[in-house]
Amino acid sequence: MAGLREDKKRQTQQNIMEAAKHIFSEKGYKQASMAEIAKDAGVGTGTIYNYFPSKGSLLLRIFSEEAEEMKGALDDPYEDEGDLVQSVIGAMHGFAEFFQHYPKAFWRELFHVMTEEVEESIRLRQGLFGIDEEMMKWIMFMIESHSGCFLVKVDPQEAAYAIYSAAMSDTMFYMYNESMNHEEYKEQLSRHIRFLFEGKIKSGKKE
Numbered sequence: 001m002a003g004l005r006e007d008k009k010r011q012t013q014q015n016i017m018e019a020a021k022h023i024f025s026e027k028g029y030k031q032a033s034m035a036e037i038a039k040d041a042g043v044g045t046g047t048i049y050n051y052f053p054s055k056g057s058l059l060l061r062i063f064s065e066e067a068e069e070m071k072g073a074l075d076d077p078y079e080d081e082g083d084l085v086q087s088v089i090g091a092m093h094g095f096a097e098f099f100q101h102y103p104k105a106f107w108r109e110l111f112h113v114m115t116e117e118v119e120e121s122i123r124l125r126q127g128l129f130g131i132d133e134e135m136m137k138w139i140m141f142m143i144e145s146h147s148g149c150f151l152v153k154v155d156p157q158e159a160a161y162a163i164y165s166a167a168m169s170d171t172m173f174y175m176y177n178e179s180m181n182h183e184e185y186k187e188q189l190s191r192h193i194r195f196l197f198e199g200k201i202k203s204g205k206k207e
Helices: 001-029 033-041 045-051 053-073 084-098 104-114 121-143 156-174 183-196
Strands: none
Touching: 001 033, 001 045, 001 053, 033 045, 033 053, 053 084, 053 121, 053 183, 084 121, 084 156, 104 121, 104 156, 121 156, 156 183
């Protein structure tokens, strides 16, 4: 019986998250309400707060699960013996897929919400930065494990930060450029990552 209750709770939580994705995509973050999400999920407004104390915590849970799926698709940085640059590009393309789950208008609004100095915005900002930090760590470990292929000494942490900064710059450009499609965004990411590695890899090593 306890197992059935737990299964039902997990299913209810999943229904709420799926409903939230739909409402966030359709109305944006600010216009979406917990009451509307609860109705779409087929639960009472009071019930939704038993699972998620706020709209921000619900969104963070969705992002965290999507980020875990993205991380699960990455190779172990210390076991990957393939092309370093292609591995990094592949990882950043996975990062780019994260931004295809919702319309550009949603992300633009969310970036604005994250700059507000209110408790919910601060928690949301900290949570999203935590997800980004995990991606930066993976890139850092990948570069560290391939240290022997560089012509010059490369600080893995600084390199990971440079790649992440370039990726975020490309992401912001994509978000605010309605004419840029997702494939063009990924191509731009690839070009800039290759540029950062250009001239730093030993002859005979794959870039």
